Amino acid sequence: MKPTPTPLLSITGLTISSARQCLVSEVSVTLHKGQCLGIVGESGSGKTLICRALLGLLPANLKASGRIVFEQTEMLTASLEERRRVLGTGMSIIMQQAMTAFDPLYSLGEQFGETLQEKLGLGREKALDLAKESLGKVKLPPSVLNSYPHQLSGGMLQRCMIALSLALRSRLLVADEPTTALDAKTQYEVLQRFQRLRKHDGLTLIFVSHDLGAVQLLADSLLVMRQGQCVEQGDATTIFNAPRHAYTQYLVRTRLALSQGFRRMLGASHA
Numbered sequence: 001m002k003p004t005p006t007p008l009l010s011i012t013g014l015t016i017s018s019a020r021q022c023l024v025s026e027v028s029v030t031l032h033k034g035q036c037l038g039i040v041g042e043s044g045s046g047k048t049l050i051c052r053a054l055l056g057l058l059p060a061n062l063k064a065s066g067r068i069v070f071e072q073t074e075m076l077t078a079s080l081e082e083r084r085r086v087l088g089t090g091m092s093i094i095m096q097q098a099m100t101a102f103d104p105l106y107s108l109g110e111q112f113g114e115t116l117q118e119k120l121g122l123g124r125e126k127a128l129d130l131a132k133e134s135l136g137k138v139k140l141p142p143s144v145l146n147s148y149p150h151q152l153s154g155g156m157l158q159r160c161m162i163a164l165s166l167a168l169r170s171r172l173l174v175a176d177e178p179t180t181a182l183d184a185k186t187q188y189e190v191l192q193r194f195q196r197l198r199k200h201d202g203l204t205l206i207f208v209s210h211d212l213g214a215v216q217l218l219a220d221s222l223l224v225m226r227q228g229q230c231v232e233q234g235d236a237t238t239i240f241n242a243p244r245h246a247y248t249q250y251l252v253r254t255r256l257a258l259s260q261g262f263r264r265m266l267g268a269s270h271a
């Protein structure tokens with residue numbers, strides 16, 4: 001009998017509260033290397049708060065309790081130095097708000113270069129070469145590195161975030177609505193890139209999206225959030241085919257309209 005593999009990520013009883021209310025209640029998740037967890041739900045359901053709690057990025061007025069263990073690190077009790085060691089090559093995030101992801105005072109080249117030098121131990125020239133290669137994977141020219149964040153559109157900055165995460169080759173990528181600001185063709189190309197990374201590099205992914213077509217394309221398991229509560233959780237195919245909770249049934253019933261663009265490109269015929 002083979003021993004059960006140790007999860008890459010284990011979340012137990014994660015609860016996130018403000019002084020006045022509980023915003024996320026008792027969420028538990030186990031994720032192994034190479035798996036993809038999809039998180040779906042309405043705006044304000046707690047999806048982004050879960051992602052931010054993983055990386056220690058919650059606002060100061062919110063408190064997280066429970067346990068988050070990434071590899072051997074207890075993320076909720078880790079020191080700032082311990083978290084910094086984990087972030088980047090261990091765990092990275094693609095955030096919704098692309099405009100706030102980069103420092104407005106420095107060019108993209110300076111920010112890519114500094115991050116890749118620090119996290120991967122590269123020299124400046126090799127770091128910039130890797131940055132250009134990663135930008136090419138999301139259809140951006142090397143000249144983007146000469147730009148400052150305010151000179152780029154939200155969609156271009158979103159692709160820059162994705163490119164940086166690809167360059168870091170994080171063991172866990174937390175993608176919070178990573179394709180929101182992208183056109184349909186670029187969205188699909190990014191999803192294909194995630195698929196290839198999962199297949200060939202064993203990328204572990206948490207994928208948050210309103211687009212159930214995108215989630216259905218990538219996810220092995222599914223977490224359905226509503227008003228801070230997990231209302232359904234389990235194998236993604238099972239939930240898409242036979243949802244139990246009324247809210248999940250509503251999401252699945254309306255997904256054809258929500259994911260029409262992806263269905264056309266994929267030639268899909270999901271019921």
